[in-house]
Every structure is written in structure tokens, then in C-alpha cells.
Amino acid sequence: MNSAATDRIQHHSAIIVGGGPGGLGVAAVLEGWHPRFSGDFQFPVPEVQRIAEEFRDSPLELDQHRVLNAGLRPIEFYRMRHHPTQEALPLDEWTLKFEKRQRVGWKMLSLDKPGGLWNNVPREQLTLGPAHWMELAPYPVTQFYADTGRERDPNQLIHKDDIVPYYHAFAEKLGLNEHIQTGTEVRSISPLPKEAGARFLVEANTDTGEQQYTCDYLVFAVGPKSAERRLTATGADQPYITYGYHHADDLPGDRVMVIGGGRSADWAATECHDSGKTVVYVMRQSPEPHLKLINDSQYLPYYQRLAQILDGDQERMGLLYGSEVKEFRQGGEVVVGTPEGEITVQVDHVAVEIGGEPDYGLLKGFPGLTLVPKRDNFRFQVMQMQTDQATFESVDVEGLYPAGYLSKGTGLSVIGFHCGAYLIAGNILRSSGYFDT
Ligand SMILES: Cc1cc2nc3c(=O)[nH]c(=O)nc-3n(C[C@H](O)[C@H](O)[C@H](O)COP(=O)(O)OP(=O)(O)OC[C@H]3O[C@@H](n4cnc5c(N)ncnc54)[C@H](O)[C@@H]3O)c2cc1C
Missing domain, CATH: 3.50.50.60 (FAD/NAD(P)-binding domain)
Incomplete structure (x- = not known):
């Protein structure tokens, strides 16, 4: 790196590339919106029930390998609390609650505004599933409807005119906007040598020109269509x-x-x-x-x-x-x-x-990433990154976390991937020593 370039380098503990539902979910937790379990809840595996009770006030502190070893997929550990039934639960019956704690240093770089590709879908676009399947748990869609005077049923499909404002309100309500830089195109993500003191170098085009960033944790949330065919x-x-x-x-x-x-x-x-x-x-x-x-x-x-x-x-x-x-x-x-x-x-x-596909070309500095094909009944198909199923960290690159449905082990929908955010952010917090002090 030359000295002019070094002047322009910003360091953040975590950088999230992509402001869609995948990136936003992780951002909220890194901002300090930590989940906890409240009231009576039931897991189908007795050992998992015991672990959940033990960590009910701070499940992010739990090493999810314990859940995996007990026979439940860690993403299900959170999903069973967020979506215990097919229908939207009334807010007073939620056993998944959130509490604001200290943030860690994160920044989001994204081309689009919060909500990702939903900002660009057809003007009258409706979802494939109910509104509450699109929600990110720290701000329930039912709460958004109430806050904005929308008389809507969360069990019905949601229109672009509601889902985009919902994701914008999510970022606003949780105080994320200050750390979200839109209109920014990440051009490459590459490894740094050990002596650099950070793992990743991120190069981007911003409104004001080229910018370089370094970080220790890279959340790769560029979505399914970032490389358009x-x-x-x-x-x-x-x-x-x-x-x-x-x-x-x-x-x-x-x-x-x-x-x-x-x-x-x-x-x-x-x-x-x-x-x-x-x-x-x-x-x-x-x-x-x-x-x-x-x-x-x-x-x-x-x-x-x-x-x-x-x-x-x-x-x-x-x-x-x-x-x-x-x-x-x-x-x-x-x-x-x-x-x-x-x-x-x-x-x-x-x-x-x-259509398109995830732009894994941005990671060409990491040859040999293991990708596996995934398709679902809704006829989406995508290549997913092989990850540790307890943390969603890449099995090939330490500190790299595919988010949204780019990690193996998620479904190809918001309800299918959202709870991966707790695995990713939890592992970032635990491995950075957040809970040690
Ligand atoms: C028409 C349509 C209908 C859909 N209906 C549903 C549905 O009903 N239910 C459902 O669950 N899912 C649906 N989906 C799937 C959709 O992919 C998810 O809803 C969701 O948007 C995925 O979230 P994400 O955060 O992974 O990616 P995205 O929403 O795609 O967000 C990723 C963002 O990353 C940013 N980005 C990409 N590359 C770069 C770069 N190089 N530099 C900086 N930023 C970058 C862009 O701003 C992009 O918007 C639909 C998709 C489409 C296209």
C-alpha cells in the first residue's frame, strides 16, 4: 500500500458488506440489540432445553457447538423462539426479547439503502410469503404496522410499499443509520498479512472517491443477485x-x-x-x-x-x-x-x-472457498459458502461470515436465514472477547 492510500484507510472491528435483510440482522446485534429468552418456552430436545434455560438471559454467550452436539441445528435454536408457529404470534406472547447493550465497532458498506434488493423490485411487488416471515426479530413487523398506523395483517403478503419502509424504519429505530454507508460499491476483499494487525482489506468506491478499510471480521451479505447475468x-x-x-x-x-x-x-x-x-x-x-x-x-x-x-x-x-x-x-x-x-x-x-448470482468474485483474494449448491421449493437456487453450522463462519477463512442465505444451512428466504444473524454476531462477540470483561 502506498502512503496516499494508507492515509485513507479506516479500521473497523467488523465490516458488513450489503444492507439487505441479511446484513441488517447482523448489524442490529453488533449495535448491541442482544436477544434473550423470556417466559415459558419449550425446545424439543431436553438437553437443549436445559442449555437454553442456563443461557436465557444472554444466549449469545453460548457456544452453539453445545446445541449442535445435543442434536439441534443452532439456527433452529433461535428460529424456534422467533417463529415457534407458522402464524404471527401476538407481541405479548413472544419469548424472544431484546435488550440494548454496548455496541462493537462495525460499519456497513452497501450500494442500496437498508432493505437491499427490495429497494429495486417492481413497483407493485408482493412477497411470496406472509409479512412476518420477512421480519427481523429486534423490530417485529406487527410493531412497525402499529407504529406507522398501518392496518395490516402480518399473516398476509406484504407489498413493496410496506416492506421497504419497514427495513428503513428498522435501521432508524435501532440506531443503525449512523454506521451505514450507502452508495458504496465494494470492489474487492482481500487477506492482509499477519503483521498488518487486521485480517481483511476492503476496497470500495464511495461518493467521494476510492476508500480502503481494514477489519477483523467480514460479514459478506451481498445477496443473491449481486453479480447480474x-x-x-x-x-x-x-x-x-x-x-x-x-x-x-x-x-x-x-x-x-x-x-x-x-x-x-x-x-x-x-x-x-x-x-x-x-x-x-x-x-x-x-x-x-x-x-x-x-x-x-x-x-x-x-x-x-x-x-x-x-x-x-x-x-x-x-x-x-x-x-x-x-x-x-x-x-x-x-x-x-x-x-x-x-x-x-x-x-x-x-x-x-x-436473475443473477452472489458476487463471490469480490473474494477472489481467497482462492479455494468451498461453495455448495442449494435450491428450494420456491425455485430459487444459489451457491452457498461452506460454514461451521454453529457459527456460520467460513470453514476456509477465519473471520469471514456469509450472511443472508449465502451460508450453507439456511433456507433461501428471510424466515430461512434471519436467525443466522445471531450465530454470526454471537461468534464475533465471543471470539473478540466482548463477554470476557
Ligand atoms: C422479486 C423478488 C421477490 C422476492 N420475494 C421474496 C419473499 O417473498 N420472501 C423472501 O424471503 N425472499 C424473497 N426474495 C429473496 C430476497 O433475496 C430476500 O428477500 C432478501 O432480500 C435477501 O436478503 P440479502 O440481505 O441476502 O440480500 P439483498 O436483499 O440482495 O441485499 C444485498 C445488498 O448488498 C449490496 N451489495 C451487493 N454487492 C455489493 C457490493 N459489491 N458493494 C456494496 N454493496 C453491495 C446491495 O446493496 C444489495 O442490495 C425475493 C427476491 C426477489 C428478487
């Missing part, structure tokens, strides 16, 4: 192509091509159709998995609507299965390879929703 077809930069759909009104003209085949593309195709546009829906997959996804999702109003469109006598949605765009020409002429051969389609606009 790009189309390889010729002309993929034509001005009539939009990457990342927000609303049908943003797409000029009447004829829209939607490229994708997952849930986000289904949303865009349905909404464009219902706004009166003619939709050409292009996807690589064959009809079977797509129709299975639609059938399996009939509990969601927006999938009922898509099924209705496809079942009915609609004439404004054409689906091209097993197909791939070969070329985007000037003026909206798109060449598509289909099982029957190449065809040319004339459209006014193209919306591309082909």
Missing part, C-alpha cells in the same frame, strides 16, 4: 432493452418481449399483459417446469392471475419455450432461436429478467 446475444445493448423490470408504464409501446422464465419474469409478463400490452415471453426452459412452477404457486394471487391468462382465450401473450434470443437488431427487430428454427419478432421494448 447478462445476455450474450449480439446487440444486447440496444436502447429498447431494459434490464431489471419496474413497471409496465416504464416500457414504451404496445409490444413487449419479456426474457426470463423465473418468478421475476413471470411477474413482468403478467403485469405487462394486464396493462394492455401484447407480450412475447421467451424462455430457455421447456413448458413442463414452467407450468409446474405456476401450478405450485397457486396460493399466490399473482400466479392465479398468470394461470388465468394462460388458460383463457387470451390473444396477447405468446410463449416461446425452449427458445433463446440470438440477436437484437436496430428498431426492435429480435431474432429468436426456437425449437422450430429461427424467427424474427418485431417489438417496441424488451424487458430482461434473467
Whole structure:
């Protein structure tokens, strides 16, 4: 490092990269919002029940390997208290409470505001599950609804207009904003030599230029789409192509091509159709998995609507299965390879929703990270980092913690990963000697 660069280095005990629900959960605990168990609670394993009683006032102090050895997955140890039932519990029945203690030095670097990718989803986006499945336990969504005069049922799906303000309010209410730096793009995370006195070097582009940070604990919470997939077809930069759909009104003209085949593309195709546009829906997959996804999702109003469109006598949605765009020409002429051969389609606009993957390239300074594939019934799939299941610390790199659903052992949803925050923050606190004084 040259001396000009060293002038600009900031040190923090922990750096959290990514301000989505994954990063925010860890931030709250590092800020000092520690869980405790209160009232009567029951764990299914007697030894775990005994351990939980012993640590009820400060479960973060517990080495979760004891829970693991007793036969319960540590993430379940917290999840059973946060979500003991499928339905949202009334607040006075919660056995998971929080108490403010001393903070440790943490900083969050994030491109987006609190809430992560939810800031950028389509304008009318609804979740796949109930509102309380999206919540971070230190500030229950029921409490947020009450505080903001929203008459909503936490067991119902939650709209973007509520979930984004919820995550913003979470950061505000718990005093996190002072330590969250948004508009910051982390470019690389690399190891430091032992004599440097810190484990990680983080290089980022900020509003005011390049900045370097060092830290001892790195929480990697960049989310599932931080490395967006790009189309390889010729002309993929034509001005009539939009990457990342927000609303049908943003797409000029009447004829829209939607490229994708997952849930986000289904949303865009349905909404464009219902706004009166003619939709050409292009996807690589064959009809079977797509129709299975639609059938399996009939509990969601927006999938009922898509099924209705496809079942009915609609004439404004054409689906091209097993197909791939070969070329985007000037003026909206798109060449598509289909099982029957190449065809040319004339459209006014193209919306591309082909997803992304976690940007593990940011960690290229750590070759040999062990990644394992994970997929779930909601049809998400992602590569997860191999971690110690009691701490969610990487098995390959000391002090590195994948958060959100980037750690092995979490489900691919907020309810599936949130309690990993207590394993991560607890291990950071214990290994940094927080509880020793
Ligand atoms: C349309 C849609 C609907 C969904 N519906 C649901 C649902 O109903 N229920 C559910 O549980 N999940 C749902 N998900 C999954 C979603 O991934 C989670 O809800 C949640 O947002 C994941 O949280 P996260 O913190 O891991 O990642 P994200 O929310 O993606 O947050 C990560 C953040 O990290 C930041 N970041 C990334 N790279 C960098 C970098 N290099 N430098 C700085 N910052 C960076 C970005 O600001 C990014 O927003 C949905 C996803 C989508 C796209």
C-alpha cells in the first residue's frame, strides 16, 4: 500500500458488506440489540432445553457447538423462539426479547439503502410469503404496522410499499443509520498479512472517491443477485432493452418481449399483459417446469392471475419455450432461436429478467472457498459458502461470515436465514472477547 492510500484507510472491528435483510440482522446485534429468552418456552430436545434455560438471559454467550452436539441445528435454536408457529404470534406472547447493550465497532458498506434488493423490485411487488416471515426479530413487523398506523395483517403478503419502509424504519429505530454507508460499491476483499494487525482489506468506491478499510471480521451479505447475468446475444445493448423490470408504464409501446422464465419474469409478463400490452415471453426452459412452477404457486394471487391468462382465450401473450434470443437488431427487430428454427419478432421494448448470482468474485483474494449448491421449493437456487453450522463462519477463512442465505444451512428466504444473524454476531462477540470483561 502506498502512503496516499494508507492515509485513507479506516479500521473497523467488523465490516458488513450489503444492507439487505441479511446484513441488517447482523448489524442490529453488533449495535448491541442482544436477544434473550423470556417466559415459558419449550425446545424439543431436553438437553437443549436445559442449555437454553442456563443461557436465557444472554444466549449469545453460548457456544452453539453445545446445541449442535445435543442434536439441534443452532439456527433452529433461535428460529424456534422467533417463529415457534407458522402464524404471527401476538407481541405479548413472544419469548424472544431484546435488550440494548454496548455496541462493537462495525460499519456497513452497501450500494442500496437498508432493505437491499427490495429497494429495486417492481413497483407493485408482493412477497411470496406472509409479512412476518420477512421480519427481523429486534423490530417485529406487527410493531412497525402499529407504529406507522398501518392496518395490516402480518399473516398476509406484504407489498413493496410496506416492506421497504419497514427495513428503513428498522435501521432508524435501532440506531443503525449512523454506521451505514450507502452508495458504496465494494470492489474487492482481500487477506492482509499477519503483521498488518487486521485480517481483511476492503476496497470500495464511495461518493467521494476510492476508500480502503481494514477489519477483523467480514460479514459478506451481498445477496443473491449481486453479480447480474447478462445476455450474450449480439446487440444486447440496444436502447429498447431494459434490464431489471419496474413497471409496465416504464416500457414504451404496445409490444413487449419479456426474457426470463423465473418468478421475476413471470411477474413482468403478467403485469405487462394486464396493462394492455401484447407480450412475447421467451424462455430457455421447456413448458413442463414452467407450468409446474405456476401450478405450485397457486396460493399466490399473482400466479392465479398468470394461470388465468394462460388458460383463457387470451390473444396477447405468446410463449416461446425452449427458445433463446440470438440477436437484437436496430428498431426492435429480435431474432429468436426456437425449437422450430429461427424467427424474427418485431417489438417496441424488451424487458430482461434473467436473475443473477452472489458476487463471490469480490473474494477472489481467497482462492479455494468451498461453495455448495442449494435450491428450494420456491425455485430459487444459489451457491452457498461452506460454514461451521454453529457459527456460520467460513470453514476456509477465519473471520469471514456469509450472511443472508449465502451460508450453507439456511433456507433461501428471510424466515430461512434471519436467525443466522445471531450465530454470526454471537461468534464475533465471543471470539473478540466482548463477554470476557
Ligand atoms: C422479486 C423478488 C421477490 C422476492 N420475494 C421474496 C419473499 O417473498 N420472501 C423472501 O424471503 N425472499 C424473497 N426474495 C429473496 C430476497 O433475496 C430476500 O428477500 C432478501 O432480500 C435477501 O436478503 P440479502 O440481505 O441476502 O440480500 P439483498 O436483499 O440482495 O441485499 C444485498 C445488498 O448488498 C449490496 N451489495 C451487493 N454487492 C455489493 C457490493 N459489491 N458493494 C456494496 N454493496 C453491495 C446491495 O446493496 C444489495 O442490495 C425475493 C427476491 C426477489 C428478487
